[in-house]
Amino acid sequence: xxxxxxxxxxxxxAKVAYLMGEVPVGAVVVKDGRIISKAHNMKESLADPxxxxxxxxxxxxxxxxKGWRLSDCTLYVTMEPCSMCAGAILQSRMxxxxxxxxxxxxxxxxxxxxxxxxxLFNHNVEIVDGVLESECSGILVGFFKLLRESKCVENKFIxxx
Amino acid sequence: xxxxxxxxxxxxxAKVAYLMGEVPVGAVVVKDGRIISKAHNMKESLADPxxxxxxxxxxxxxxxxKGWRLSDCTLYVTMEPCSMCAGAILQSRMxxxxxxxxxxxxxxxxxxxxxxxxxLFNHNVEIVDGVLESECSGILVGFFKLLRESKCVENKFIxxx
Numbered sequence: 406x407x408x409x410x411x412x413x414x415x416x417x418x419a420k421v422a423y424l425m426g427e428v429p430v431g432a433v434v435v436k437d438g439r440i441i442s443k444a445h446n447m448k449e450s451l452a453d454p455x456x457x458x459x460x461x462x463x464x465x466x467x468x469x470x471k472g473w474r475l476s477d478c479t480l481y482v483t484m485e486p487c488s489m490c491a492g493a494i495l496q497s498r499m500x501x502x503x504x505x506x507x508x509x510x511x512x513x514x515x516x517x518x519x520x521x522x523x524x525l526f527n528h529n530v531e532i533v534d535g536v537l538e539s540e541c542s543g544i545l546v547g548f549f550k551l552l553r554e555s556k557c558v559e560n561k562f563i564x565x566x
Numbered sequence: 567x568x569x570x571x572x573x574x575x576x577x578x579x580a581k582v583a584y585l586m587g588e589v590p591v592g593a594v595v596v597k598d599g600r601i602i603s604k605a606h607n608m609k610e611s612l613a614d615p616x617x618x619x620x621x622x623x624x625x626x627x628x629x630x631x632k633g634w635r636l637s638d639c640t641l642y643v644t645m646e647p648c649s650m651c652a653g654a655i656l657q658s659r660m661x662x663x664x665x666x667x668x669x670x671x672x673x674x675x676x677x678x679x680x681x682x683x684x685x686l687f688n689h690n691v692e693i694v695d696g697v698l699e700s701e702c703s704g705i706l707v708g709f710f711k712l713l714r715e716s717k718c719v720e721n722k723f724i725x726x727x
Contacts, residue, residue: 452632454634454657457657473610475615488681489656496648513653
């Protein structure tokens with residue numbers, strides 16, 4: 406399997422998030438060619454600001470490996486990680502990050518800052534971006550469009566009552 | 567109660583971590599003068615790279631408030647948060663951070679970078695540092711000294727066998 410295949414798995418997770426009304430981001434962690442954890446964003450469902458797809462995937466991967474060092478692992482995630490998730494990638498000593506679409510507003514792996522290749526920290530992570538970019542971006546665009554439309558419907562409904 | 571009193575509570579949590587063999591960092595979250603969550607570092611015990619005191623305290627505070635927005639809350643933590651925890655503080659929209667001692671190696675709230683007062687992100691957090699600094703620093707220094715000594719003893723023991 407190649408990067409594109411693992412990203413397909415992350416994208417499936419993003420679709421699960423979409424169907425739950427969560428911002429559709431999915432992630433998988435891979436070690437030695439094997440997917441050891443899968444997760445999707447659960448922030449609203451769990452009412453937990455830390456429940457991003459990457460955080461849950463990293464936690465589950467540590468459970469699978471019975472240790473917090475994910476040194477030989479790659480994290481695949483459909484959207485560029487925020488500073489919290491980039492920090493968790495550093496904490497876990499992850500070797501490699503592959504993401505789909507950039508997050509121009511809050512991305513901490515190249516867009517706003519790049520915490521993973523920062524001279525000041527003692528761990529650097531290889532980054533590959535743009536894998537299945539249009540699919541990963543498309544699901545987010547579709548979600549936010551639907552969210553805006555549903556709010557219009559809701560507001561209209563409220564106005565009519 | 568004042569900042570110093572809440573930091574005393576965070577310090578008690580750090581002492582629990584110490585006694586578990588964890589890097590001794592403790593945290594509490596306060597809303598309207600009331601402590602709504604307490605936590606200490608559990609990284610080694612849970613084998614989870616995300617199990618820092620701040621992360622667990624934020625998660626528990628969200629559970630207590632039944633929502634992920636901690637807009638009117640203050641996080642007290644004995645050591646300056648890393649980039650992961652600073653990111654979680656941003657994600658939770660925490661209003662204020664009070665910490666004890668700086669982390670010159672990996673601190674992301676002023677030492678290495680300052681993610682909480684960064685022009686590029688859409689949320690800024692008020693920071694107060696140096697509250698009970700010598701106590702918060704002292705417990706860390708003591709822990710690492712003991713850890714080094716225990717390793718010397720272990721190595722000597724191994725050499726003697």
